[in-house]
Amino acid sequence: MSSSDPEIQSEAPTGAPVSKCPFLRGAVSVPAADSRPITQRLKEDNWDLHEQAEHDRVPQAMVKGEMSREGYVELLKQMWVVNKGLDAALVNARATTPIINDLVSDRQLQEQYLRADLEHFGVDVETIETTDAARTMLGHVATLSERDGHALFGLHYVREGANNGNKFVAMKLKKAWGLEPECTDGFNYLDPYGKDQRPLWEDWKSRLADYPLTDPEKDSVFAGARSMFERIIALHQDLESLALA
Numbered sequence: 001m002s003s004s005d006p007e008i009q010s011e012a013p014t015g016a017p018v019s020k021c022p023f024l025r026g027a028v029s030v031p032a033a034d035s036r037p038i039t040q041r042l043k044e045d046n047w048d049l050h051e052q053a054e055h056d057r058v059p060q061a062m063v064k065g066e067m068s069r070e071g072y073v074e075l076l077k078q079m080w081v082v083n084k085g086l087d088a089a090l091v092n093a094r095a096t097t098p099i100i101n102d103l104v105s106d107r108q109l110q111e112q113y114l115r116a117d118l119e120h121f122g123v124d125v126e127t128i129e130t131t132d133a134a135r136t137m138l139g140h141v142a143t144l145s146e147r148d149g150h151a152l153f154g155l156h157y158v159r160e161g162a163n164n165g166n167k168f169v170a171m172k173l174k175k176a177w178g179l180e181p182e183c184t185d186g187f188n189y190l191d192p193y194g195k196d197q198r199p200l201w202e203d204w205k206s207r208l209a210d211y212p213l214t215d216p217e218k219d220s221v222f223a224g225a226r227s228m229f230e231r232i233i234a235l236h237q238d239l240e241s242l243a244l245a
């Protein structure tokens with residue numbers, strides 16, 4: 001972002017502000033703040049990780065309808081583990097981090113959907129064994145809970161945004177398994193909002209774009225989002241042997 005006072009700074013070609021003071025020029029480096037709405041930055045600057053997340057073996061097996069029900073259940077189990085932990089951390093952080101209080105609704109908490117899906121498939125959630133990647137993600141959630149509520153919110157942005165693609169994945173799996181498109185049993189997690197998905201996402205995104213955040217808070221949300229992409233990719237890769245067997 002260029003300064004509003006042209007006497008103080010001018011815009012370098014790279015976008016980094018340059019001091020007009022000859023003594024300071026070249027001696028200090030002031031990181032440029034990002035003037036884009038946080039939502040634009042989250043989408044544009046994470047698209048590299050989205051490409052990877054979308055094209056890994058586990059999501060591709062789902063989208064091609066090549067995943068068995070057994071494999072899908074293994075995936076749901078670990079998603080239950082990590083999203084239960086993330087839900088609890090977010091609910092706790094409502095008291096200290098206003099953006100979490102204002103933008104994370106009970107309807108967006110995901111454990112409820114995963115529990116319903118697992119019950120449908122006859123899984124007792126108390127018997128689920130946590131994989132290494134899920135344990136690592138829970139550790140990450142715990143660390144951010146203690147240190148950085150905005151980064152914690154960044155984790156939530158990714159799982160909420162992932163509903164856009166998950167709805168499509170659910171459609172493909174239902175087709176491959178010979179189920180009616182309207183079937184919701186076992187698909188609450190992939191498609192929690194049904195026909196409301198798109199309007200809810202657009203409304204939520206515009207509230208996030210308008211939400212007052214300082215530059216460091218925006219950086220934290222962004223860093224949290226990137227870390228969530230990386231953890232989900234790791235979780236999917238860790239599940240390859242179980243979910244694609």
Ligand code: HEM
Nearest residue numbers: 042043053054059060063157158161162164165168229232
């Ligand atoms: C087969 C797998 C996937 C498909 C087909 C897919 C597809 C999509 C589509 C169509 C959108 C909407 C883009 C738009 O509004 O312009 C989207 C958004 C998004 N997806 Fe995925 N996706 C997949 C996997 C994932 C995974 C695994 C993650 C998380 C690790 C993820 C995270 C997101 C996020 C955060 C957004 C919101 C981007 C924004 O800020 O607008 N997606 N995806």
